[in-house]
Amino acid sequence: MSDEPLVLGIETSCDETGVGIVRGQTLLVDTVASSVDEHARFGGVVPEVASRAHLEAMVPTIDRACREAGVSLRDLDAISVTSGPGLAGALLVGVASAKALALALGKPIYGVNHLASHVAVDIVEHGPLPEPTMAMLVSGGHSSLLLVPDVTNDVRSLGATMDDAAGEAFDKVARVLGLPFPGGPHVDRAAREGNRLAIDFPRGLTTGRDLERHRFDFSFSGLKTAVSRWVELRQRAGENVPVADVAASFQEAVVDVLTRKALLACKEHDVEHLLIGGGVAANSRLRALAEERCAKAGVVLRVPRPGLCTDNGAMVAALGAQMVAKGREPSDLGLPTDSSMPVTLVQA
Amino acid sequence: MTGALAARVACSDSLTLVLLLAIDTSTTAITVGLHDGSGVVAETTTLDARAHAEHLAPGIGAALATVSAGPGDVTDVVVGIGPGPFTGLRVGIVTARTFAFALGIPVRGLTSLDAVAHQAWLAGRRGDLLVATDARRKEVYTAAYALGDAGARRTAEPTVSRAADLPDELRALPTAGRGPALYGDALPHGIELLDVSGAALADLAVRRLADTTSPDLDGTLQWTEPGRGFDGLEPLYLRRPDVSPAAPTTKSTLG
Ligand SMILES: [Zn+2]
Numbered sequence: 169m170s171d172e173p174l175v176l177g178i179e180t181s182c183d184e185t186g187v188g189i190v191r192g193q194t195l196l197v198d199t200v201a202s203s204v205d206e207h208a209r210f211g212g213v214v215p216e217v218a219s220r221a222h223l224e225a226m227v228p229t230i231d232r233a234c235r236e237a238g239v240s241l242r243d244l245d246a247i248s249v250t251s252g253p254g255l256a257g258a259l260l261v262g263v264a265s266a267k268a269l270a271l272a273l274g275k276p277i278y279g280v281n282h283l284a285s286h287v288a289v290d291i292v293e294h295g296p297l298p299e300p301t302m303a304m305l306v307s308g309g310h311s312s313l314l315l316v317p318d319v320t321n322d323v324r325s326l327g328a329t330m331d332d333a334a335g336e337a338f339d340k341v342a343r344v345l346g347l348p349f350p351g352g353p354h355v356d357r358a359a360r361e362g363n364r365l366a367i368d369f370p371r372g373l374t375t376g377r378d379l380e381r382h383r384f385d386f387s388f389s390g391l392k393t394a395v396s397r398w399v400e401l402r403q404r405a406g407e408n409v410p411v412a413d414v415a416a417s418f419q420e421a422v423v424d425v426l427t428r429k430a431l432l433a434c435k436e437h438d439v440e441h442l443l444i445g446g447g448v449a450a451n452s453r454l455r456a457l458a459e460e461r462c463a464k465a466g467v468v469l470r471v472p473r474p475g476l477c478t479d480n481g482a483m484v485a486a487l488g489a490q491m492v493a494k495g496r497e498p499s500d501l502g503l504p505t506d507s508s509m510p511v512t513l514v515q516a
Numbered sequence: 517m518t519g520a521l522a523a524r525v526a527c528s529d530s531l532t533l534v535l536l537l538a539i540d541t542s543t544t545a546i547t548v549g550l551h552d553g554s555g556v557v558a559e560t561t562t563l564d565a566r567a568h569a570e571h572l573a574p575g576i577g578a579a580l581a582t583v584s585a586g587p588g589d590v591t592d593v594v595v596g597i598g599p600g601p602f603t604g605l606r607v608g609i610v611t612a613r614t615f616a617f618a619l620g621i622p623v624r625g626l627t628s629l630d631a632v633a634h635q636a637w638l639a640g641r642r643g644d645l646l647v648a649t650d651a652r653r654k655e656v657y658t659a660a661y662a663l664g665d666a667g668a669r670r671t672a673e674p675t676v677s678r679a680a681d682l683p684d685e686l687r688a689l690p691t692a693g694r695g696p697a698l699y700g701d702a703l704p705h706g707i708e709l710l711d712v713s714g715a716a717l718a719d720l721a722v723r724r725l726a727d728t729t730s731p732d733l734d735g736t737l738q739w740t741e742p743g744r745g746f747d748g749l750e751p752l753y754l755r756r757p758d759v760s761p762a763a764p765t766t767k768s769t770l771g
Contacts, residue, residue, distance in 0.1 A: 260606065265614040268573060268614035272588075501574050501577060502571070
């Protein structure tokens, strides 16, 4: 137990300053300072506001994580940090801080991919990842379907969104419905009171040639436009907008496409385990429908608890610990950040 | 107690107890200086306006290696707090804060423009001086100084503006920094001193630490508190953030 690698992970790719500490496959602490409230009034994450908040939160968050875990920095075996993808200025704060820790403490550093970290975090929740695992990552920044033979060095992209990320569609539809930012939890809540079959919104890239050419890709911008138009027509006609029904029907269109494609990918690649991660994985209807369809298809579903689905430092530490355990070479102290780091590149 | 450090600085037979690390990333230079109490013992500087985070940590490692020291030998950290382009500036500040935190040693901030003026003073320049560095967006960060025999004294506080909008009496001064190279019409009297030097910053910091005429400090220096003769550890942004939300492809509001 105690000879398992003790790794501190830093995540600053968007608006959360996350610091997590993992020993092997055990989560010791997951500390997050969020600047989401500062962004809410702008209806989206403002990069410079996020970067300023990261700078202020960075050292206090590291300090808090160590205190809560009862870990001394000197005891760490390695530092890991998100080197991409994400907001360039935000990534830089975390990477510079991680390098300073690694340099001061004389520890190896692993610059890792944010998306692979979203997959690896489930190891601290549900144990070792079956190889291969199918992973679907859905959030405000990503909608990806990944075949993962080895999360430390072999992640293959099967498909991704062609336009909006799933979570972004939630934000935009929330705005149309007069619900607060961030939209995901509010749409989810409103949808519980509504009828998900009330309105038949379009399912992007699910039929005919679209399905052939973009088998595992997603598109949510057509859906978002359809919702806006539907609401606008009602308003123009002076009718009430049934917010709960629109939310439920929109949400159903999103999760229907996501789960359908994820299970198609499992079937065609002969994979028996599906992992869903990213902030949208906290959506209650996505979880319910995924469970239903996985059970029917004989696929084992893994979804980390909501707190580990959103961006956090624990996921970066979890991947770092896997890197150490598998004997992967550390990154160089000159490692760069890469705001558009490809998902297939696990380590910088 | 910083008084003890000041004493070490002043007392020549215990100089080896001091190893001050100075960092600045507010200009094109990613620059690191090491001072052992009697003088600057190492400097590494890389000119790269777009890759501060890549060069800084290796630069610190290289500077330490030249004096056969390790990170654990560093006793004090000083960082230039700008003003400077935000992204690069933060790299230096977060590096200094984290490095010092990890080692449990004090970290202090100094206005980066002061280090440029101090370097001019070290080179023997006297009289009035304007420092004007690149603020991007067709603007410059400036501060003015009077260089006397005792050192460079700030006479106009840091500000950001178009070079042409500065008062005529400031624009008429000899000017250090990249401002004159960028806006020669508005700043015609450029001198050969473009960026912050880690060595000059380290030298300025040690002098401020040793200056017993400054108001005294209490013993424990927290990284959030400005100390005697220092400027705190908050970046000098001088501009509010732009508030347009991120491009959808890179933003992740839900993780
Ligand atoms: Zn994410």
